[in-house]
Structure formats: C-alpha cells, structure tokens
Amino acid sequence: GAGVSQSPSNKVTEKGKDVELRCDPISGHTALYWYRQSLGQGLEFLIYFQGNSAPDKSGLPSDRFSAERTGGSVSTLTIQRTQQEDSAVYLCASSLAPLRAGSQPQHFGDGTRLSIL
Amino acid sequence: AQSVTQLGSHVSVSEGALVLLRCNYSSSVPPYLFWYVQYPNQGLQLLLKYTSAATLVKGINGFEAEFKKSETSFHLTKPSAHMSDAAEYFCAPHGGYQKVTFGIGTKLQVIP
Numbered sequence: 001g002a003g004v005s006q007s008p009s010n011k012v013t014e015k016g017k018d019v020e021l022r023c024d025p026i027s028g029h030t031a032l033y034w035y036r037q038s039l040g041q042g043l044e045f046l047i048y049f050q051g052n053s054a055p056d057k058s059g060l061p062s063d064r065f066s067a068e069r070t071g072g073s074v075s076t077l078t079i080q081r082t083q084q085e086d087s088a089v090y091l092c093a094s095s096l097a098p099l100r101a102g103s104q105p106q107h108f109g110d111g112t113r114l115s116i117l
Numbered sequence: 118a119q120s121v122t123q124l125g126s127h128v129s130v131s132e133g134a135l136v137l138l139r140c141n142y143s144s145s146v147p148p149y150l151f152w153y154v155q156y157p158n159q160g161l162q163l164l165l166k167y168t169s170a171a172t173l174v175k176g177i178n179g180f181e182a183e184f185k186k187s188e189t190s191f192h193l194t195k196p197s198a199h200m201s202d203a204a205e206y207f208c209a210p211h212g213g214y215q216k217v218t219f220g221i222g223t224k225l226q227v228i229p
Contacts, residue, residue: 004160033217042221043161043207091160103149103168106217108160 002026006092006109014117015084021077021112025094032075033095033106034067038088046090049075050098079114087116121150121191121208123220131228136180136195138223140208143189149211150191152182155222156204164206167191178202203227 005024013019025032034046045059049069060066064082069075079086093106124139142150149168153161165176172184178201182193193206208220 043219045217093160103166103211105151105153105163105166105211106161108153108162110158110160 004092004094004107004109006090006112008112009110010113010115012115012117013082016081018078018080019082019114021079021090021092021114023075023077023092023094023109025073025075025092026107027073029094029096029107030072031095031098032069033093034075034077035091035093036061036088037091037111043091046077082114082116084116087114089113120218121210121220123206123208123223125223126221127224127226129226129228130198132200133197136193136198136202136225138193138206138208138225140182140191140193140220141189142191142208142210150182150184151209151211152176152180152191152193153207153209153219154178154204155207161207164193166211198225198227200227200229 007022030051032049036044036046047054047067048056051072052069064080067077089111091108091111093108095104095106097104120143122141130136151166152164154164155161164180165174165182167174167184175181180195182191184191205222205224207222209217
C-alpha cells in the first residue's frame, strides 16, 4: 500500500493499562505527525518528528504520553496508565518535507480509535 | 503562530445547492493554505491548496477556493452539492512553523 498505515484500527482497553499505537508513514516521507481527534474538539497536535528526532513535543498532554520513531520510518505512540479522557481517535500523518517549507500536504492514516473503559 | 477560523461548525445544504464553507486566516504574511476533507471513519485527505501561484484554486470533486488577501479569507465553494460531499472539512495554514493548527472543522450535511 502506498498510503499511511495505522494499527490497530480499533483498541478497547481498561483504565490504567498501557497502549501502543503504530504508524507506518509513506516511504520517503521524512516528516511525521501525531494528532488526537476528540468529539467536537477538532484536531489536536501532539508531536512532530523530522527523521528520528522530535523537535516539537509541545502537544503531548502529559508525561503519560510518549512517542518514538526509528529508522526514519515507523513511529509508535505510547500512552501509559490510560485514563478515560484519553478516549479519542489518534491520527498519524506524514509529509515529504517539513511543514516549515509549506507547500507539501500531509498524508493521513485512517486513525486508531481508542476507547478506555 | 498562524491560525484559521472556520465559521460554522455545521452547515446544511440541499442537494444541488451551492456549498460555501468559510475560512479566515490571521497572519500578516499569507501562508500556504490547505483544505482537507474527512469522510466518516477515515483520515483527512487533501482537497486543494493555495501556494500563491493563483488566487483561485481548483481541487478535487468540483471544489474550489479563492484566496482573498483583502479579506484574509480562503472560502471553499462548490456550485452544486452532491450527497457524497457529506463530510467534515478542515482549513489549515502551512509554512513557516513546524506544526499545523487546524480549524475546528465544518461538518457538511447534504439534504436530499
């Protein structure tokens, strides 16, 4: 597949458990982004990777959230000790060039729908 | 940081009627501006983008948007709505900063 792939597509877990969400960007895309989409809240920026480094982690809501990217490709978003307010759709996007350059669009995966019981 | 305002979180139009989704941006320097569309249970897809080459930009599915610097607007239009246009639409500035601040989104309902 040529698009951004996210797994799992759905995740239901109990409060307090840890979850790991995976994103496979489009091959050759150096920039990768994580967003959270909650009902009625729009898209909330979480973190941005350029290659394997994360120059902007300002959107991570708490220290329970972390993300890494290895090999300039796959990224994982980890949420520890999940809370009910973490329930949302987590979207990953990649682009050919950093957003600072401006002209390249973001390509989005279909998201992981996370439900915390 | 650059930001956009989307007026109307929900818009309803009749099938065949004009679609107008509003986006105003705040910045002294026109950024690149994008419209994305999100269908149910999917991620966002690029609809069209403004990159200063032309003020009237045509996108997919018959949509277009006109960049108006005097009004700091980049409204999305389509002459005749189709049922398949029902989705959520996001306006977003790109360029100059490392993150994108999306508008709140506008949900378009098309009434048969």
